[in-house]
Amino acid sequence: MTDSAATTRSRPLIDPRKALSFAGALWFVSAAIGQLAFVIHIAAQYYVSTFRGDFERMDEGVIYGFISGDLLGNALFLSHVLLAFWITASGPLQFIPQVRNRFRTFHRWNGRFYLTVALLTSSGALILSYLRPHFGSLALLFVNTADGVLIIAFGCLALRAALKRRFDDHKRWALRLFIVVSGVWFFRLGYGFYFFITAGEMPGSHNLSGPADIAVASTWIVALAGLELYLSAQRRPSGGLKMAAAAMTIAAAGAVLVSSYFAAHMFWLPTPAA
Template sequence: MTDSAATTRSRPLIDPRKALSFAGAVWFVTAAIGQLAFVLYIAAFYYVSTFQGDFARMDSRVIHGFINGDLLGNALFLSHVLLAFWITASGPMQFIPQVRNRFRTFHRWNGRFYLTVALLTSSGALMLTYLRPHFGSPALLFVNTADGVLIIAFGCLALRAALKRRFDDHRRWALRMFIAVSGVWFFRLGYGFYFFITAGEMPGSHNLSGPADIAVASTWIFALAGLEFYLLAQRRRSGAIKLVAAAMAIAAAGAVLVSSYFAAHMFWLPTLAA
């Protein structure tokens, strides 16, 4: 047996590093498509309702939307839903390698815009959470509070790493912030996926207080845990860990597609048709 033949036989059929990179890209593309659908819904519902002055239409789809006499709360609510369009639209562009490498000026300014809006929306959401009557269970309050606090923490750490030119650390903190910022989107996807696996029965879901509601509200936590495992696999030399992480990313991509489909039919399309 020649040396070249032995090398060929010992070479793995699948390169773990390439598989991990490909799987991460697949998940990101599916997430970007799902978030695009969410962006279009925000524009078609919240922006159109705002321009028409039809705030009662918003109240039909949210809890504690506009409350008579609550000037600060109403302003925070409106800014929150309107800024959600910009943060959801600008976020994915920060993680497209071609954009980051070829249009660095745009990447920097879009990143500053994304971080600023993320800090504003999360701070406003925390204020709304504690200034207005709480709905749902205490566990839901904890999950939502943790999401808002982590957005601020991850954003500050991403900025700190960028200023110190530690770009690998900056990328990791920015990815964590992206997951936390997407908490509202993950919340919808969680219900879509739960609807799918229970064939519409959705046991344990009751006015945002049931165990299923808490699990669904925690979807972003599961996504964050998945990201941490993916980042760990990138740093480790083990091909097995990389392949496991790649398989998990592909499975997560499929879940995102299925969840986006059912979330659209549960939440977004019926609202627009009403």
């Protein structure tokens, strides 16, 4: 056997680096599709209602929307749902290589806009969580508070890395920021996936206080852990780790698509008239 034949035979059929890169791109496309559905829902539910002055319709699907006499809380609620459109629409654009490489000025200004809106919405959501009556369990409040705090922390770390021109670190912190900023979206996906695996039974879910509700609210934590595994596989030379992370990411992409479909039917699509 020649050396070239031995080298050819020992070379893996699938390049682990390419497999991991493909899996990451597949997950991103799946997430972009799911977030597009969420963006359309926000526009149809909240922007149309705002333009019409139909604030009662804006209360549909939320526990505490507009409360009579609560000027600060109502202002925070309205700004939160309206800004959610812009942050959800602008976030995925930051991670498209063609946009980042060919339109650098847009990438920088869109990143500044995204970070500013992220800090505003997370700060407002934290204030709203403790300003208004508590709903659900204390565990749910803790999970949501942790999400808001991490948005602020990851945003500051992403900005710091960019200012110091450590662009690899900046990209990693920006990806982490994207995950925690999408916490509300992941919350909906969690219910969509739970509905799928339980065939609509959804045991353990009760007024945001059941164990299933807490698990669903923690979906963003699972996504963040998956991202850390993906980033670790990128940095390490192990082909086995890269292939394992690629398989996990492909499975996650499928879960995102399935969850988005069921979440759309549960939360985002109009309810047919009886």
